[in-house]
Structure formats: C-alpha cells, structure tokens
Amino acid sequence: MNIVVCNTKGGAGKTTISLNVLPLLIKTKIEDEEIAYYQLDDNNKIILNSNNVKIKTYKINEANEVLDEIMLENLTNPEKANIVDCGGGNDTKIVIKNLAENRIEDNIFIVPLNQNLSVRHNVIDTINLIKENFKNAKIILIANNVFDVNNIQKEFLSIFGDEDFDIEPLNLKELNVKNIGIVPFIPFLQVIEAKKEILLDKYNEAKEILKDEKIATKKFAEKLDKELKEGKITKEEMKQKFSEFRNIVRNAKRITAAAEKIIEVNQDILEDLTK
Numbered sequence: 144m145n146i147v148v149c150n151t152k153g154g155a156g157k158t159t160i161s162l163n164v165l166p167l168l169i170k171t172k173i174e175d176e177e178i179a180y181y182q183l184d185d186n187n188k189i190i191l192n193s194n195n196v197k198i199k200t201y202k203i204n205e206a207n208e209v210l211d212e213i214m215l216e217n218l219t220n221p222e223k224a225n226i227v228d229c230g231g232g233n234d235t236k237i238v239i240k241n242l243a244e245n246r247i248e249d250n251i252f253i254v255p256l257n258q259n260l261s262v263r264h265n266v267i268d269t270i271n272l273i274k275e276n277f278k279n280a281k282i283i284l285i286a287n288n289v290f291d292v293n294n295i296q297k298e299f300l301s302i303f304g305d306e307d308f309d310i311e312p313l314n315l316k317e318l319n320v321k322n323i324g325i326v327p328f329i330p331f332l333q334v335i336e337a338k339k340e341i342l343l344d345k346y347n348e349a350k351e352i353l354k355d356e357k358i359a360t361k362k363f364a365e366k367l368d369k370e371l372k373e374g375k376i377t378k379e380e381m382k383q384k385f386s387e388f389r390n391i392v393r394n395a396k397r398i399t400a401a402a403e404k405i406i407e408v409n410q411d412i413l414e415d416l417t418k
C-alpha cells in the first residue's frame with residue numbers, strides 16, 4: 144500500500160506528517176509493518192537514519208525510478224507501507240501524474256493543511272488533480288498545527304467555512320474526502336527535525352526508558368554513590384549527573400505524551416491507513 148502525502152502548498156506539513164506522524168500511526172496499528180519513506184522533492188533533502196523507517200530521498204527527475212521501485216514493492220510485498228512525501232508546487236503535481244501514468248493504484252492520498260485560509264485553493268487544486276487521475280481515490284485531509292483539538296471547526300475556516308465571513312465549507316463529499324486527521328502543534332516536532340531524528344524512534348526509546356523508571360533511577364543513584372565513595376566524582380558532579388539523568392526521563396515523558404496525543408486524536412483514520 145502507498146500513502147502519498149501531497150499538497151501544492153509549501154510548508155503545510157507534508158514532511159512532518161510523512162516522517163513523524165504516519166510511521167507512528169501505522170506502527171500503533173500493526174507492530175511489524177514494514178515502512179519505507181520516499182521523499183520526492185526538488186527543494187528539500189532529508190538526511191537521516193531511522194531504526195524503524197527506511198528513508199530515501201530523490202529529486203523529482205528521478206520520479207520514474209522511485210515509482211518503479213514502489214511498483215516492485217507493491218507486487219512483491221503488498222503489506223508494506225510506502226510513504227511518498229511530495230515537495231510543494233509542481234513536485235506534487237508531477238508525482239500525482241506519474242503515479243497515474245504508471246498505473247500505480249493502491250494509494251491513499253493524504254493532504255495536510257494548516258489554518259491559513261490561503262491554503263484552501265491549494266487543497267482544492269490538489270484534490271481535483273487527484274480525482275482527475277484516480278477515480279474513487281481515497282483522500283484524507285490532515286488538519287496540521289492544531290492549537291485546540293476540541294475546536295478545529297473554529298480554527299480551520301479553510302475546511303469548515305465561516306458563516307459570518309461568507310466562507311463556504313469545503314464540500315468534503317464532492318471532494319472524495321473520507322476523513323480528517325488531526326496533528327496538534329507540537330514544538331518538540333521541530334526539535335527532532337533539527338536533531339535529524341524521527342518521532343517513532345524517539346517514542347520507542349522513551350518507552351524503554353520509562354518501562355522501569357523507578358528501578359533505573361535507583362540503580363543510577365547507587366552507581367553515582369559508589370563513584371562518589373571511591374573518590375571518582377565529587378558531590379557536585381554527582382548532583383549534576385543525576386540531574387542530567389532526570390532530564391532524560393522528563394524528556395521521555397514529554398515525547399510519550401506528544402506521541403500518545405497524536406495517536407489518541409487519530410483513532411478514526413488508523414483503520415484507513417492499515418487496510
């Protein structure tokens with residue numbers, strides 16, 4: 144199965160959702176699902192390694208080569224999730240057209256958008272292009288950067304319209320939109336982007352750290368105490384090392400909370416992603 148993350152609008156969250164959100168959601172549903180990420184983008188280049196996702200990045204003129212690889216994967220390993228992260232603008236258009244030309248049809252299209260009303264025409268253009276090329280396409284919108292997950296109607300005029308301002312809601316049925324996912328605004332996602340890491344790896348690490356937090360903390364304190372008594376560290380160094388350890392634990396809790404929030408608010412689309 145292929146998940147194609149596209150929107151002609153730049154900066155809507157395509158890469159963040161492809162690299163961080165989708166692998167997390169897919170693994171929640173099917174633990175041993177194989178996941179590959181393909182970036183097809185002329186303006187951005189992801190360089191990082193992950194324990195859980197095979198990551199490859201290409202220029203748009205290599206699109207056919209990538210789509211051949213995906214086609215081969217679909218034929219030989221249909222269970223595998225191939226996530227295609229399109230660049231903005233023309234890159235998105237070219238990938239959609241090439242998918243259709245190559246008759247690669249087992250796709251779910253994910254279109255991320257933010258609160259900016261100006262993305263509305265990009266969303267409509269992108270979806271119309273998908274519909275022109277794929278009859279009965281499965282399309283999921285993702286409201287990204289959400290501040291209040293209980294109030295997305297108010298935040299996303301671009302989807303739900305606004306009577307006072309005479310903005311019509313999107314006709315989701317006519318646009319073939321099956322569902323709407325939600326990704327909260329999480330500053331931590333920018334931190335892991337800067338550190339060239341991905342959320343799923345960090346979440347798994349965090350769960351490991353928190354599994355036996357009490358025992359691990361006690362063991363660490365005892366180790367420091369031994370080093371202190373043996374004269375290897377000073378009392379000040381002991382305190383500092385213990386603080387560093389506690390910071391790792393606190394961060395693990397933050398990462399876990401962020402990941403679990405994303406999972407919690409997207410229960411609806413988990414089914415679609417793993418069929």
Ligand SMILES: Nc1ncnc2c1ncn2[C@@H]1O[C@H](COP(=O)(O)OP(=O)(O)OP(=O)(O)O)[C@@H](O)[C@H]1O
Pocket residue numbers: 152153154155156157158159160184186187229230231232287288289326327328329330331332333336
């Ligand atoms: N939910 C979020 N919370 C916090 N920051 C976010 C979120 N989504 C995206 N961002 C940040 O916004 C910026 C743009 O996001 P991203 O790179 O995913 O967009 P894009 O659609 O892939 O852009 P492009 O069209 O250039 O490929 C990034 O720095 C990213 O870290």
Ligand SMILES: [Mg+2]
Pocket residue numbers: 157158159184187228229230231
């Ligand atoms: Mg991108």
